[in-house]
Amino acid sequence: MPALLFTAVSVDDITPHMRRVTFAGEPVAAYIATGQFPNIKMLLPRADGTYGVPELDDPSCGADTPIRTMPELHERVRTYTVRRFDAAESTLSIDFVMHGDEGLASAWAARARVGSTLGIAGGGGKSIGLAADYLIAGDETALPAIGNILENLPADARGTAYVEVCDDSARQELTRPAGVEVKWLSREGAEAGTGTLLVDAVAAHPLVDGVFAWAAAESAQVLAIRKGLRKRGVERRSMLVIGYWRRGLTENGYAKKSNHDRDLKEFDDHTHEHGHDHGHGVGTKVLGLAARLRRH
Ligand SMILES: Cc1cc2nc3c(=O)[nH]c(=O)nc-3n(C[C@H](O)[C@H](O)[C@H](O)COP(=O)(O)OP(=O)(O)OC[C@H]3O[C@@H](n4cnc5c(N)ncnc54)[C@H](O)[C@@H]3O)c2cc1C
Incomplete structure:
Protein backbone atom coordinates (compact mmCIF):
# COMPACT_ATOMS: atom_id res chain seq x y z
CA MET A 1 0.00 0.00 0.00
CA PRO A 2 1.40 3.45 -0.83
CA ALA A 3 1.75 5.85 2.09
CA LEU A 4 -1.37 7.96 2.56
CA LEU A 5 -1.85 11.38 4.13
CA PHE A 6 -5.01 11.58 6.24
CA THR A 7 -6.54 14.95 7.15
CA ALA A 8 -8.62 15.41 10.33
CA VAL A 9 -12.14 16.75 9.87
CA SER A 10 -13.21 16.53 13.52
CA VAL A 11 -11.61 16.14 16.93
CA ASP A 12 -13.84 15.13 19.84
CA ASP A 13 -13.11 14.27 23.44
CA ILE A 14 -15.38 11.32 24.00
CA THR A 15 -14.23 11.10 27.63
CA PRO A 16 -11.65 13.19 29.52
CA HIS A 17 -9.11 10.45 28.67
CA MET A 18 -9.95 9.48 25.10
CA ARG A 19 -9.90 11.66 21.98
CA ARG A 20 -11.56 10.66 18.73
CA VAL A 21 -10.04 12.02 15.55
CA THR A 22 -12.09 11.55 12.40
CA PHE A 23 -10.44 11.77 8.99
CA ALA A 24 -12.08 12.19 5.60
CA GLY A 25 -11.27 12.48 1.92
CA GLU A 26 -9.72 10.56 -0.95
CA PRO A 27 -6.84 9.02 1.05
CA VAL A 28 -9.39 7.64 3.53
CA ALA A 29 -11.42 6.17 0.66
CA ALA A 30 -8.20 4.62 -0.70
CA TYR A 31 -7.41 3.10 2.69
CA ILE A 32 -10.92 1.68 3.17
CA ALA A 33 -10.66 0.11 -0.30
CA THR A 34 -7.56 -1.84 0.81
CA GLY A 35 -9.67 -3.60 3.48
CA GLN A 36 -6.82 -3.47 6.00
CA PHE A 37 -8.59 -3.77 9.34
CA PRO A 38 -8.98 -3.79 12.29
CA ASN A 39 -5.58 -2.19 12.94
CA ILE A 40 -3.98 0.78 11.25
CA LYS A 41 -0.29 1.75 11.14
CA MET A 42 0.24 5.46 11.50
CA LEU A 43 3.44 7.34 10.67
CA LEU A 44 3.73 10.33 12.98
CA PRO A 45 5.33 13.53 11.67
CA ARG A 46 8.67 14.78 13.01
CA ALA A 47 8.73 17.75 15.39
CA ASP A 48 8.99 20.13 12.40
CA GLY A 49 5.84 18.66 10.84
CA THR A 50 7.60 16.84 8.00
CA TYR A 51 7.42 13.07 7.52
CA GLY A 52 10.65 12.33 5.68
CA VAL A 53 8.59 10.52 3.05
CA PRO A 54 8.31 12.28 -0.33
CA GLU A 55 4.62 11.60 -0.98
CA LEU A 56 3.59 12.64 2.53
CA ASP A 57 5.63 15.84 2.44
CA ASP A 58 4.34 16.58 -1.05
CA PRO A 59 1.25 14.49 -1.93
CA SER A 60 1.44 15.65 -5.55
CA CYS A 61 4.92 14.18 -6.12
CA GLY A 62 3.64 10.73 -7.11
CA ALA A 63 6.29 8.77 -5.17
CA ASP A 64 5.44 5.38 -3.63
CA THR A 65 7.80 4.84 -0.68
CA PRO A 66 7.73 1.39 0.96
CA ILE A 67 7.51 2.80 4.51
CA ARG A 68 7.24 -0.56 6.20
CA THR A 69 10.63 -1.60 4.86
CA MET A 70 12.44 1.55 5.98
CA PRO A 71 13.86 0.98 9.47
CA GLU A 72 14.70 4.64 10.00
CA LEU A 73 10.98 5.42 9.91
CA HIS A 74 9.90 2.65 12.29
CA GLU A 75 10.56 4.80 15.36
CA ARG A 76 7.64 6.97 14.28
CA VAL A 77 5.19 4.20 13.39
CA ARG A 78 2.36 3.39 15.84
CA THR A 79 -0.43 0.81 15.70
CA TYR A 80 -4.00 1.87 16.51
CA THR A 81 -7.49 0.50 15.93
CA VAL A 82 -9.88 1.75 13.29
CA ARG A 83 -12.75 2.52 15.64
CA ARG A 84 -15.22 3.19 12.85
CA PHE A 85 -15.33 3.85 9.16
CA ASP A 86 -17.97 4.80 6.65
CA ALA A 87 -17.18 3.81 3.07
CA ALA A 88 -20.01 5.91 1.61
CA GLU A 89 -18.83 9.08 3.35
CA SER A 90 -15.10 8.21 3.17
CA THR A 91 -14.60 8.83 6.87
CA LEU A 92 -12.57 6.89 9.40
CA SER A 93 -12.14 7.45 13.16
CA ILE A 94 -9.32 6.58 15.53
CA ASP A 95 -9.67 6.86 19.33
CA PHE A 96 -6.49 7.92 21.15
CA VAL A 97 -5.83 7.31 24.84
CA MET A 98 -4.52 10.63 26.13
CA HIS A 99 -1.49 9.57 28.12
CA GLY A 100 0.52 12.77 27.93
CA ASP A 101 3.35 14.12 25.86
CA GLU A 102 5.87 11.32 26.37
CA GLY A 103 4.37 9.36 23.46
CA LEU A 104 4.53 10.59 19.85
CA ALA A 105 0.97 9.51 19.07
CA SER A 106 -0.54 10.75 22.31
CA ALA A 107 1.24 14.09 21.89
CA TRP A 108 0.02 14.32 18.29
CA ALA A 109 -3.57 13.67 19.42
CA ALA A 110 -3.29 16.29 22.16
CA ARG A 111 -2.49 18.89 19.49
CA ALA A 112 -4.81 17.57 16.79
CA ARG A 113 -7.12 20.11 15.20
CA VAL A 114 -9.35 20.11 12.14
CA GLY A 115 -6.85 20.11 9.26
CA SER A 116 -4.09 18.19 11.15
CA THR A 117 -2.45 15.49 9.08
CA LEU A 118 -1.26 11.98 9.86
CA GLY A 119 0.73 9.58 7.71
CA ILE A 120 -0.72 6.10 7.18
CA ALA A 121 1.63 3.23 6.42
CA GLY A 122 -0.73 0.24 6.26
CA GLY A 123 -2.86 -1.94 8.47
CA GLY A 124 -4.24 -5.41 9.03
CA GLY A 125 -4.42 -7.83 11.95
CA LYS A 126 -6.53 -10.64 13.30
CA SER A 127 -10.02 -10.31 14.60
CA ILE A 128 -11.96 -12.70 16.83
CA GLY A 129 -13.28 -16.24 16.53
CA LEU A 130 -16.92 -17.31 16.41
CA ALA A 131 -17.79 -18.93 19.71
CA ALA A 132 -20.55 -20.08 22.02
C1 LIG B 1 -3.13 -3.80 17.56
C2 LIG B 1 -3.07 -2.58 18.46
C3 LIG B 1 -4.14 -1.69 18.50
C4 LIG B 1 -4.10 -0.57 19.33
N1 LIG B 1 -5.15 0.30 19.33
C5 LIG B 1 -5.09 1.43 20.08
C6 LIG B 1 -6.14 2.40 20.03
O1 LIG B 1 -7.10 2.29 19.25
N2 LIG B 1 -6.04 3.48 20.84
C7 LIG B 1 -4.97 3.67 21.68
O2 LIG B 1 -4.93 4.69 22.38
N3 LIG B 1 -3.96 2.79 21.73
C8 LIG B 1 -3.99 1.68 20.94
N4 LIG B 1 -2.95 0.78 20.97
C9 LIG B 1 -1.83 1.04 21.91
C10 LIG B 1 -0.84 2.05 21.35
O3 LIG B 1 -0.29 1.60 20.13
C11 LIG B 1 0.29 2.23 22.38
O4 LIG B 1 -0.24 2.71 23.58
C12 LIG B 1 1.39 3.13 21.86
O5 LIG B 1 2.54 2.89 22.63
C13 LIG B 1 1.02 4.59 21.95
O6 LIG B 1 2.00 5.33 21.25
P1 LIG B 1 2.59 6.71 21.79
O7 LIG B 1 3.41 7.27 20.70
O8 LIG B 1 1.50 7.54 22.39
O9 LIG B 1 3.56 6.24 22.98
P2 LIG B 1 5.01 5.56 22.77
O10 LIG B 1 5.96 6.52 22.17
O11 LIG B 1 4.83 4.26 22.08
O12 LIG B 1 5.42 5.30 24.27
C14 LIG B 1 5.98 6.36 25.10
C15 LIG B 1 5.80 5.97 26.57
O13 LIG B 1 4.42 5.96 26.89
C16 LIG B 1 4.04 4.72 27.48
N5 LIG B 1 2.66 4.41 27.06
C17 LIG B 1 2.25 3.94 25.85
N6 LIG B 1 0.89 3.81 25.84
C18 LIG B 1 0.47 4.20 27.06
C19 LIG B 1 -0.82 4.30 27.65
N7 LIG B 1 -1.95 3.97 26.99
N8 LIG B 1 -0.90 4.75 28.92
C20 LIG B 1 0.22 5.10 29.63
N9 LIG B 1 1.47 5.02 29.11
C21 LIG B 1 1.59 4.59 27.84
C22 LIG B 1 5.09 3.73 26.96
O14 LIG B 1 5.23 2.64 27.86
C23 LIG B 1 6.34 4.58 26.89
O15 LIG B 1 6.96 4.66 28.16
C24 LIG B 1 -2.96 -0.34 20.15
C25 LIG B 1 -1.88 -1.22 20.09
C26 LIG B 1 -1.93 -2.33 19.25
C27 LIG B 1 -0.75 -3.27 19.18
Whole structure:
Protein backbone atom coordinates (compact mmCIF):
# COMPACT_ATOMS: atom_id res chain seq x y z
CA MET A 1 0.00 0.00 0.00
CA PRO A 2 1.40 3.45 -0.83
CA ALA A 3 1.75 5.85 2.09
CA LEU A 4 -1.37 7.96 2.56
CA LEU A 5 -1.85 11.38 4.13
CA PHE A 6 -5.01 11.58 6.24
CA THR A 7 -6.54 14.95 7.15
CA ALA A 8 -8.62 15.41 10.33
CA VAL A 9 -12.14 16.75 9.87
CA SER A 10 -13.21 16.53 13.52
CA VAL A 11 -11.61 16.14 16.93
CA ASP A 12 -13.84 15.13 19.84
CA ASP A 13 -13.11 14.27 23.44
CA ILE A 14 -15.38 11.32 24.00
CA THR A 15 -14.23 11.10 27.63
CA PRO A 16 -11.65 13.19 29.52
CA HIS A 17 -9.11 10.45 28.67
CA MET A 18 -9.95 9.48 25.10
CA ARG A 19 -9.90 11.66 21.98
CA ARG A 20 -11.56 10.66 18.73
CA VAL A 21 -10.04 12.02 15.55
CA THR A 22 -12.09 11.55 12.40
CA PHE A 23 -10.44 11.77 8.99
CA ALA A 24 -12.08 12.19 5.60
CA GLY A 25 -11.27 12.48 1.92
CA GLU A 26 -9.72 10.56 -0.95
CA PRO A 27 -6.84 9.02 1.05
CA VAL A 28 -9.39 7.64 3.53
CA ALA A 29 -11.42 6.17 0.66
CA ALA A 30 -8.20 4.62 -0.70
CA TYR A 31 -7.41 3.10 2.69
CA ILE A 32 -10.92 1.68 3.17
CA ALA A 33 -10.66 0.11 -0.30
CA THR A 34 -7.56 -1.84 0.81
CA GLY A 35 -9.67 -3.60 3.48
CA GLN A 36 -6.82 -3.47 6.00
CA PHE A 37 -8.59 -3.77 9.34
CA PRO A 38 -8.98 -3.79 12.29
CA ASN A 39 -5.58 -2.19 12.94
CA ILE A 40 -3.98 0.78 11.25
CA LYS A 41 -0.29 1.75 11.14
CA MET A 42 0.24 5.46 11.50
CA LEU A 43 3.44 7.34 10.67
CA LEU A 44 3.73 10.33 12.98
CA PRO A 45 5.33 13.53 11.67
CA ARG A 46 8.67 14.78 13.01
CA ALA A 47 8.73 17.75 15.39
CA ASP A 48 8.99 20.13 12.40
CA GLY A 49 5.84 18.66 10.84
CA THR A 50 7.60 16.84 8.00
CA TYR A 51 7.42 13.07 7.52
CA GLY A 52 10.65 12.33 5.68
CA VAL A 53 8.59 10.52 3.05
CA PRO A 54 8.31 12.28 -0.33
CA GLU A 55 4.62 11.60 -0.98
CA LEU A 56 3.59 12.64 2.53
CA ASP A 57 5.63 15.84 2.44
CA ASP A 58 4.34 16.58 -1.05
CA PRO A 59 1.25 14.49 -1.93
CA SER A 60 1.44 15.65 -5.55
CA CYS A 61 4.92 14.18 -6.12
CA GLY A 62 3.64 10.73 -7.11
CA ALA A 63 6.29 8.77 -5.17
CA ASP A 64 5.44 5.38 -3.63
CA THR A 65 7.80 4.84 -0.68
CA PRO A 66 7.73 1.39 0.96
CA ILE A 67 7.51 2.80 4.51
CA ARG A 68 7.24 -0.56 6.20
CA THR A 69 10.63 -1.60 4.86
CA MET A 70 12.44 1.55 5.98
CA PRO A 71 13.86 0.98 9.47
CA GLU A 72 14.70 4.64 10.00
CA LEU A 73 10.98 5.42 9.91
CA HIS A 74 9.90 2.65 12.29
CA GLU A 75 10.56 4.80 15.36
CA ARG A 76 7.64 6.97 14.28
CA VAL A 77 5.19 4.20 13.39
CA ARG A 78 2.36 3.39 15.84
CA THR A 79 -0.43 0.81 15.70
CA TYR A 80 -4.00 1.87 16.51
CA THR A 81 -7.49 0.50 15.93
CA VAL A 82 -9.88 1.75 13.29
CA ARG A 83 -12.75 2.52 15.64
CA ARG A 84 -15.22 3.19 12.85
CA PHE A 85 -15.33 3.85 9.16
CA ASP A 86 -17.97 4.80 6.65
CA ALA A 87 -17.18 3.81 3.07
CA ALA A 88 -20.01 5.91 1.61
CA GLU A 89 -18.83 9.08 3.35
CA SER A 90 -15.10 8.21 3.17
CA THR A 91 -14.60 8.83 6.87
CA LEU A 92 -12.57 6.89 9.40
CA SER A 93 -12.14 7.45 13.16
CA ILE A 94 -9.32 6.58 15.53
CA ASP A 95 -9.67 6.86 19.33
CA PHE A 96 -6.49 7.92 21.15
CA VAL A 97 -5.83 7.31 24.84
CA MET A 98 -4.52 10.63 26.13
CA HIS A 99 -1.49 9.57 28.12
CA GLY A 100 0.52 12.77 27.93
CA ASP A 101 3.35 14.12 25.86
CA GLU A 102 5.87 11.32 26.37
CA GLY A 103 4.37 9.36 23.46
CA LEU A 104 4.53 10.59 19.85
CA ALA A 105 0.97 9.51 19.07
CA SER A 106 -0.54 10.75 22.31
CA ALA A 107 1.24 14.09 21.89
CA TRP A 108 0.02 14.32 18.29
CA ALA A 109 -3.57 13.67 19.42
CA ALA A 110 -3.29 16.29 22.16
CA ARG A 111 -2.49 18.89 19.49
CA ALA A 112 -4.81 17.57 16.79
CA ARG A 113 -7.12 20.11 15.20
CA VAL A 114 -9.35 20.11 12.14
CA GLY A 115 -6.85 20.11 9.26
CA SER A 116 -4.09 18.19 11.15
CA THR A 117 -2.45 15.49 9.08
CA LEU A 118 -1.26 11.98 9.86
CA GLY A 119 0.73 9.58 7.71
CA ILE A 120 -0.72 6.10 7.18
CA ALA A 121 1.63 3.23 6.42
CA GLY A 122 -0.73 0.24 6.26
CA GLY A 123 -2.86 -1.94 8.47
CA GLY A 124 -4.24 -5.41 9.03
CA GLY A 125 -4.42 -7.83 11.95
CA LYS A 126 -6.53 -10.64 13.30
CA SER A 127 -10.02 -10.31 14.60
CA ILE A 128 -11.96 -12.70 16.83
CA GLY A 129 -13.28 -16.24 16.53
CA LEU A 130 -16.92 -17.31 16.41
CA ALA A 131 -17.79 -18.93 19.71
CA ALA A 132 -20.55 -20.08 22.02
CA ASP A 133 -19.30 -17.68 24.66
CA TYR A 134 -16.91 -14.71 24.72
CA LEU A 135 -14.47 -13.66 27.38
CA ILE A 136 -13.07 -10.25 26.49
CA ALA A 137 -10.58 -8.27 28.57
CA GLY A 138 -8.76 -5.04 27.87
CA ASP A 139 -7.56 -1.72 29.22
CA GLU A 140 -8.31 1.69 27.71
CA THR A 141 -6.00 1.10 24.73
CA ALA A 142 -8.20 -1.88 23.85
CA LEU A 143 -11.46 0.01 24.34
CA PRO A 144 -11.72 0.98 20.64
CA ALA A 145 -11.20 -2.65 19.65
CA ILE A 146 -13.67 -3.88 22.26
CA GLY A 147 -16.19 -1.32 21.02
CA ASN A 148 -15.85 -2.75 17.50
CA ILE A 149 -16.03 -6.33 18.65
CA LEU A 150 -19.17 -5.78 20.71
CA GLU A 151 -20.91 -3.82 17.97
CA ASN A 152 -20.30 -6.59 15.49
CA LEU A 153 -20.96 -9.75 17.47
CA PRO A 154 -24.05 -11.70 16.41
CA ALA A 155 -27.20 -10.45 18.14
CA ASP A 156 -27.51 -13.72 20.09
CA ALA A 157 -23.87 -13.73 21.29
CA ARG A 158 -23.22 -14.40 24.95
CA GLY A 159 -20.26 -13.44 27.11
CA THR A 160 -18.54 -10.90 29.33
CA ALA A 161 -16.22 -8.00 28.58
CA TYR A 162 -13.97 -6.67 31.34
CA VAL A 163 -12.67 -3.18 30.65
CA GLU A 164 -10.06 -1.60 32.89
CA VAL A 165 -10.11 2.20 32.99
CA CYS A 166 -8.35 4.83 35.10
CA ASP A 167 -11.59 5.92 36.78
CA ASP A 168 -15.32 6.00 36.18
CA SER A 169 -15.12 9.10 33.96
CA ALA A 170 -13.46 6.93 31.31
CA ARG A 171 -16.51 4.71 30.86
CA GLN A 172 -18.21 4.82 27.47
CA GLU A 173 -21.59 3.74 26.18
CA LEU A 174 -20.93 0.56 24.21
CA THR A 175 -23.42 -0.98 21.82
CA ARG A 176 -23.52 -4.71 22.53
CA PRO A 177 -25.68 -7.80 22.23
CA ALA A 178 -28.08 -8.22 25.17
CA GLY A 179 -26.31 -11.42 26.21
CA VAL A 180 -22.90 -9.78 26.59
CA GLU A 181 -22.25 -8.01 29.85
CA VAL A 182 -19.71 -5.19 30.17
CA LYS A 183 -17.94 -4.96 33.52
CA TRP A 184 -15.92 -1.80 34.17
CA LEU A 185 -12.88 -2.13 36.41
CA SER A 186 -11.61 1.15 37.85
CA ARG A 187 -7.98 1.71 38.80
CA GLU A 188 -9.29 4.61 40.90
CA GLY A 189 -6.71 6.93 39.47
CA ALA A 190 -3.71 4.57 39.71
CA GLU A 191 -1.22 4.77 36.86
CA ALA A 192 -1.96 2.75 33.73
CA GLY A 193 -0.08 -0.53 33.48
CA THR A 194 0.17 -0.97 37.24
CA GLY A 195 -1.98 -3.45 39.11
CA THR A 196 -3.72 -6.67 38.18
CA LEU A 197 -7.41 -5.80 37.84
CA LEU A 198 -7.83 -7.56 34.50
CA VAL A 199 -5.75 -10.58 35.47
CA ASP A 200 -7.80 -11.01 38.64
CA ALA A 201 -11.11 -10.58 36.84
CA VAL A 202 -10.21 -13.15 34.20
CA ALA A 203 -8.90 -15.57 36.84
CA ALA A 204 -12.19 -15.32 38.74
CA HIS A 205 -14.34 -15.60 35.61
CA PRO A 206 -16.13 -18.94 35.29
CA LEU A 207 -15.11 -20.47 31.97
CA VAL A 208 -17.88 -21.88 29.81
CA ASP A 209 -17.38 -24.68 27.27
CA GLY A 210 -16.74 -23.25 23.84
CA VAL A 211 -15.38 -19.94 25.14
CA PHE A 212 -13.23 -17.72 22.94
CA ALA A 213 -10.95 -15.42 24.93
CA TRP A 214 -9.73 -12.10 23.55
CA ALA A 215 -7.41 -9.90 25.62
CA ALA A 216 -5.29 -6.81 24.96
CA ALA A 217 -3.66 -4.51 27.49
CA GLU A 218 -0.27 -3.69 28.97
CA SER A 219 2.31 -6.45 28.52
CA ALA A 220 2.44 -7.74 32.12
CA GLN A 221 -1.29 -8.28 32.34
CA VAL A 222 -1.65 -10.02 28.97
CA LEU A 223 1.19 -12.40 29.77
CA ALA A 224 -0.47 -13.31 33.08
CA ILE A 225 -3.90 -13.63 31.45
CA ARG A 226 -2.55 -15.97 28.78
CA LYS A 227 -0.76 -18.08 31.39
CA GLY A 228 -3.89 -18.32 33.52
CA LEU A 229 -6.13 -19.27 30.61
CA ARG A 230 -3.71 -21.93 29.39
CA LYS A 231 -3.51 -23.36 32.91
CA ARG A 232 -7.28 -23.58 33.00
CA GLY A 233 -7.32 -25.52 29.74
CA VAL A 234 -8.20 -22.90 27.14
CA GLU A 235 -6.54 -23.96 23.90
CA ARG A 236 -4.40 -21.58 21.91
CA ARG A 237 -6.76 -21.73 18.96
CA SER A 238 -9.54 -20.45 21.23
CA MET A 239 -7.75 -17.33 22.32
CA LEU A 240 -6.17 -14.19 20.94
CA VAL A 241 -4.07 -12.37 23.51
CA ILE A 242 -1.87 -9.44 22.48
CA GLY A 243 0.11 -6.85 24.39
CA TYR A 244 -0.98 -3.42 23.16
CA TRP A 245 1.80 -1.55 24.98
CA ARG A 246 4.55 -2.03 27.50
CA ARG A 247 5.47 0.29 30.34
CA GLY A 248 8.79 2.05 29.72
CA LEU A 249 9.01 1.14 26.02
CA THR A 250 7.83 2.97 22.95
CA GLU A 251 5.71 0.88 20.62
CA ASN A 252 8.68 0.34 18.35
CA GLY A 253 10.80 -0.79 21.30
CA TYR A 254 8.12 -3.22 22.43
CA ALA A 255 7.62 -4.62 18.94
CA LYS A 256 11.37 -5.18 18.58
CA LYS A 257 11.81 -6.70 22.02
CA SER A 258 8.93 -9.17 22.04
CA ASN A 259 6.60 -8.62 19.08
CA HIS A 260 3.81 -7.40 21.38
CA ASP A 261 4.02 -10.71 23.30
CA ARG A 262 2.15 -12.38 20.47
CA ASP A 263 1.80 -16.14 20.31
CA LEU A 264 1.46 -16.72 16.59
CA LYS A 265 -0.18 -20.08 17.20
CA GLU A 266 -3.14 -18.45 18.91
CA PHE A 267 -6.29 -18.49 16.85
CA ASP A 268 -4.26 -19.71 13.90
CA ASP A 269 -7.13 -21.54 12.20
CA HIS A 270 -8.83 -19.61 9.42
CA THR A 271 -7.56 -16.27 10.58
CA HIS A 272 -7.75 -13.33 8.29
CA GLU A 273 -4.62 -11.29 8.09
CA HIS A 274 -4.61 -7.91 6.40
CA GLY A 275 -8.31 -7.58 6.80
CA HIS A 276 -9.46 -9.80 3.99
CA ASP A 277 -12.84 -10.88 5.15
CA HIS A 278 -13.28 -14.64 5.00
CA GLY A 279 -15.89 -14.43 7.67
CA HIS A 280 -19.13 -14.98 5.90
CA GLY A 281 -18.55 -18.44 4.49
CA VAL A 282 -20.15 -21.47 6.07
CA GLY A 283 -17.73 -23.46 8.21
CA THR A 284 -15.23 -20.71 8.86
CA LYS A 285 -14.49 -19.75 12.44
CA VAL A 286 -13.86 -16.11 11.69
CA LEU A 287 -16.27 -13.29 12.20
CA GLY A 288 -16.06 -10.72 9.46
CA LEU A 289 -15.84 -7.97 12.01
CA ALA A 290 -13.60 -5.74 10.04
CA ALA A 291 -15.82 -5.70 7.00
CA ARG A 292 -18.85 -5.00 9.12
CA LEU A 293 -17.51 -2.19 11.27
CA ARG A 294 -20.40 0.06 12.08
CA ARG A 295 -21.06 3.16 10.11
CA HIS A 296 -21.15 6.45 11.96
C1 LIG B 1 -3.13 -3.80 17.56
C2 LIG B 1 -3.07 -2.58 18.46
C3 LIG B 1 -4.14 -1.69 18.50
C4 LIG B 1 -4.10 -0.57 19.33
N1 LIG B 1 -5.15 0.30 19.33
C5 LIG B 1 -5.09 1.43 20.08
C6 LIG B 1 -6.14 2.40 20.03
O1 LIG B 1 -7.10 2.29 19.25
N2 LIG B 1 -6.04 3.48 20.84
C7 LIG B 1 -4.97 3.67 21.68
O2 LIG B 1 -4.93 4.69 22.38
N3 LIG B 1 -3.96 2.79 21.73
C8 LIG B 1 -3.99 1.68 20.94
N4 LIG B 1 -2.95 0.78 20.97
C9 LIG B 1 -1.83 1.04 21.91
C10 LIG B 1 -0.84 2.05 21.35
O3 LIG B 1 -0.29 1.60 20.13
C11 LIG B 1 0.29 2.23 22.38
O4 LIG B 1 -0.24 2.71 23.58
C12 LIG B 1 1.39 3.13 21.86
O5 LIG B 1 2.54 2.89 22.63
C13 LIG B 1 1.02 4.59 21.95
O6 LIG B 1 2.00 5.33 21.25
P1 LIG B 1 2.59 6.71 21.79
O7 LIG B 1 3.41 7.27 20.70
O8 LIG B 1 1.50 7.54 22.39
O9 LIG B 1 3.56 6.24 22.98
P2 LIG B 1 5.01 5.56 22.77
O10 LIG B 1 5.96 6.52 22.17
O11 LIG B 1 4.83 4.26 22.08
O12 LIG B 1 5.42 5.30 24.27
C14 LIG B 1 5.98 6.36 25.10
C15 LIG B 1 5.80 5.97 26.57
O13 LIG B 1 4.42 5.96 26.89
C16 LIG B 1 4.04 4.72 27.48
N5 LIG B 1 2.66 4.41 27.06
C17 LIG B 1 2.25 3.94 25.85
N6 LIG B 1 0.89 3.81 25.84
C18 LIG B 1 0.47 4.20 27.06
C19 LIG B 1 -0.82 4.30 27.65
N7 LIG B 1 -1.95 3.97 26.99
N8 LIG B 1 -0.90 4.75 28.92
C20 LIG B 1 0.22 5.10 29.63
N9 LIG B 1 1.47 5.02 29.11
C21 LIG B 1 1.59 4.59 27.84
C22 LIG B 1 5.09 3.73 26.96
O14 LIG B 1 5.23 2.64 27.86
C23 LIG B 1 6.34 4.58 26.89
O15 LIG B 1 6.96 4.66 28.16
C24 LIG B 1 -2.96 -0.34 20.15
C25 LIG B 1 -1.88 -1.22 20.09
C26 LIG B 1 -1.93 -2.33 19.25
C27 LIG B 1 -0.75 -3.27 19.18
